Amino acid sequence: MADLEYTVADGIGTILLNRPHRKNAFTHEMIEQWAEILVGARTDPDVRVIVLTGAGDAFCSGVDLGSGSMSGERPTPLQRKQHLSEHIHRIPFALEDLDKPVIAGINGVAVGAGMDMALMCDMRIIARSARLSEGYIRVGLVPGDGGCYYLPRLVGHAKALELLLTGDFIDAEEAARLGIANHVVDDDELPAAVTRLARKLADAPPIAVRTIKRAVYQSARSDLRTALDLISSHMAVVTSTQDSAEALAAFREQRPGSYAGH
Structure with a gap:
């Protein structure tokens, strides 16, 4: 099975992060495919709504630092910047160009870039057991893909700084209270809840x-x-x-x- 799967049915395009053994940490190849899917969906008349979710018991644990171009020798500052600007940043730019609704169905953990990928979506439905953390500060990094942009716009600058500077985890109920989650549902209800919202939007003009x-x-x-x-x-x-x-x-x-x- 592919690490990233994309299906379209009845107006709903679903992107499935499919590396459950790695908590759906994404690879360089997944990012390239992900960006291409979003660019194509923009003009695909068969796609009216996009759903993003993860396989298994996690949404996304961020970038897989041990895969492909993300492993090996320590990159130079220029290489690191180019990796972000020429690859990772294709996702937020593609989403900015996409005027079709994007829903994240968050199951399990969403950490670091995984949380930021959820924040980039227009709406988020979160399973009750899910936990979210920016996490970068714990490993001496900064959010390289937009966390400092998206999070303050959802929760305000003071709370965003707290979450970014501590790396603390928040649960689903706290995410809802802060305005990150549109809805919190029981774990086994997540797929149905995401589908209901996607179906309602896909059926609208x-x-x-x-x-x-x-x-x-x-x-x-x-x-x-x-x-x-x-x-x-x-x-x-x-x-x-x-x-x-x-x-x-x-x-x-x-x-x-x-x-x-x-």
Whole structure:
């Protein structure tokens, strides 16, 4: 079986980190495949939602330091920077370009880069037994893939600094209290809970879904006047689509809508 598996079914693309014997620590090859999947999903009409999860009893324990280009001789500062900027950073950049919702289903531990990969997603559903830690400080490192960017935007600067500087673990309930988790569910309910949310989003009008996601992130970087100007343009485009007319008709007729993405 592949270390990273990707399947598409009924509008839902699922990325499975599949190295349970290594707590789904990712390799260089997995990163390359992962980034290519996200880039392809952006324009794939068969994909409306992306789900990211891990096999076995872990979500992701971060980078596998003993694999491939991550092992061997100590890299130079330039090599280390290039490894991040030319490989690892492809994931957050691809996600930034992807205006389709991305859901992380977090089972078990999410540590270091594994936690950051979850933070990059738009929503997170967490199993009750899961534990999360930034962890870098414990091995004398800094978050190389975006933890210092994503975590403060979810939990605020003070709490983010505490988690980053201590490497402390938090449980699922604390993750929910801090706003990291959208939902906490029993371990055996995680796959079904993730599928329910993904199914609900995949069944919604895709142009409206993608536009709402885009507007939320655009607004976070804009002043009020700019955000309202953008959303007025978005509204004008969305209401001109066949899917918008179908959604209104379905609402009036109290039936599920059928959307083609145009």
